Amino acid sequence: MTVDTVRHDLAVAVAGLDHRFSARDGEVHALAGIDLVIEPGAFVTLAGPSGCGKTTLLRLVAGFESPTGGSITVGGRPVSGPGAERGVVFQRPTLYPWLDVRANVALGPRLRGASKTERLAIADRYLELVGLGDAAGLRPYELSGGMQQRAQIARVLANDPEIVLMDEPFGALDALTRERLQDELLTIWRETGKTILFITHDVEEAVFLGTRVLVMSPRPGRVVLDESARFSTAEHQVAPEELRALPEFAALAARVREAIRH
Numbered sequence: 058m059t060v061d062t063v064r065h066d067l068a069v070a071v072a073g074l075d076h077r078f079s080a081r082d083g084e085v086h087a088l089a090g091i092d093l094v095i096e097p098g099a100f101v102t103l104a105g106p107s108g109c110g111k112t113t114l115l116r117l118v119a120g121f122e123s124p125t126g127g128s129i130t131v132g133g134r135p136v137s138g139p140g141a142e143r144g145v146v147f148q149r150p151t152l153y154p155w156l157d158v159r160a161n162v163a164l165g166p167r168l169r170g171a172s173k174t175e176r177l178a179i180a181d182r183y184l185e186l187v188g189l190g191d192a193a194g195l196r197p198y199e200l201s202g203g204m205q206q207r208a209q210i211a212r213v214l215a216n217d218p219e220i221v222l223m224d225e226p227f228g229a230l231d232a233l234t235r236e237r238l239q240d241e242l243l244t245i246w247r248e249t250g251k252t253i254l255f256i257t258h259d260v261e262e263a264v265f266l267g268t269r270v271l272v273m274s275p276r277p278g279r280v281v282l283d284e285s286a287r288f289s290t291a292e293h294q295v296a297p298e299e300l301r302a303l304p305e306f307a308a309l310a311a312r313v314r315e316a317i318r319h
């Protein structure tokens with residue numbers, strides 16, 4: 058199957074990023090002094106203790122909110138709101154219950170003005186890619202949690218964003234489904250060359266998926282560990298369970314865990 062290839066020129070650059078929320082009982086300093094360049098095609102995983110600002114960082118890159126300090130650019134252009142080149146996958150699938158799976162995935166192309174034939178072809182292609190070819194006619198409530206999350210990923214990919222921002226997308230799934238989706242996501246990433254920023258609480262998931270693993274400190278969040286990883290780029294013939302059993306895998310996981318603890 059062929060999938061759309063993306064332009065490989067949209068780096069995400071975060072400079073001196075600082076973010077404060079004004080809350081009822083004072084100010085919350087969520088992020089402090091974050092400098093980060095995410096190269097096109099990278100698979101960046103982001104871990105850190107609860108409340109350290111991971112989601113805040115992702116939402117700022119998504120353009121859902123404006124930073125109170127510093128800058129974020131994508132392909133050199135300042136982020137001033139959501140954009141078609143950035144797609145967001147949330148922890149809980151956000152599918153329209155009154156539409157079947159195919160129509161949910163075809164919605165983005167429909168809003169972009171694609172013809173019916175075109176958008177259904179796009180939807181089918183991405184449903185196939187996430188292994189939901191047989192479920193196209195079902196309604197979201199007829200899907201398991203893993204299937205709903207696959208459908209959400211297909212829906213985001215159908216908009217062909219160059220950058221996919223994923224906020225704990227597999228956090229609510231059982232371990233087996235989660236591992237299967239991790240493998241599928243890696244296949245999709247290898248086939249499409251998209252840039253991925255992926256938040257996770259799971260150290261093994263961060264190490265397994267990332268070409269680069271980041272850890273943030275407790276609030277205000279700063280990047281305290283930034284290491285490249287190579288497990289997700291390994292050849293297909295190496296089984297995931299063999300990768301996870303490598304001493305280098307355990308060593309990086311230990312460093313990530315240590316960074317989260319401190």
Ligand SMILES: Nc1ncnc2c1ncn2[C@@H]1O[C@H](COP(=O)(O)OP(=O)(O)OP(=O)(O)O)[C@@H](O)[C@H]1O
Pocket residue numbers: 078079080085087105106107108109110111112113114276
């Ligand atoms: N809209 C908001 N108003 C006020 N405070 C907020 C808002 N959103 C987030 N915060 C605070 O900012 C801090 C960072 O939150 P954020 O959700 O980014 O952390 P996180 O690392 O993603 O946490 P978790 O891993 O638990 O999901 C927290 O203290 C949170 O309470």
